Amino acid sequence: MPLFSSSAELDESNxxxxxxxxxxxxxxCLTGIGILQVAVSVARRSTLADDLLAIDALLFLxxxxxxxxxLRLQSPQRLHRLEQLADKSFIAAMILMTGACFVITYALHF
Structure with missing residues (x-):
């Protein structure tokens, strides 16, 4: 069985x-924004992390x-395009969330 397949079955499972x-x-992301807002109001320091998490929430959405x-479409071409968009936006959101974690960790300690 090949590792990568172009079948609609594999795309649907993804x-x-x-x-x-x-x-x-x-x-x-929304929970992180809420917690950051509390931390920022207590520490009276602004951080870029809540903005990053808001963008991140949009990417995950x-x-x-x-x-x-x-999953709702019957057309294989549209299925593949939407599946690729889902993959790319999910990976971008995970990378951005990792970046936001670094900002949260180091911005609030300095």
Whole structure:
């Protein structure tokens, strides 16, 4: 069995994984923004992290919606395009979240 396949079955399973994980990550971003707002008001220091997490939430929302609509479509071409969008936005959001974690860790300690 090949590692990579272009079948709709594989794409559908990817979308089924991305959709709930990305939706949960939107909640994680919103929770992080809320906690940061409390920390910023107590420490009276502004940080870029809440802005990064807001952008991150939008990227996760894009991943979740594109994977959701990919599951709803019958056209294989649209399925592949939406699945690729879901993959790319999910990976970009995870990278941005890692960057936001570094900002949170080091901005609040200095």
């Amino acid at each position: 979308c089924r994984l991305i959709c709930p994980i990305a939706a949960a990550m939107v909640g994680v 894009t991943a979740m919606l594109s994977s959701y609509f990919a």
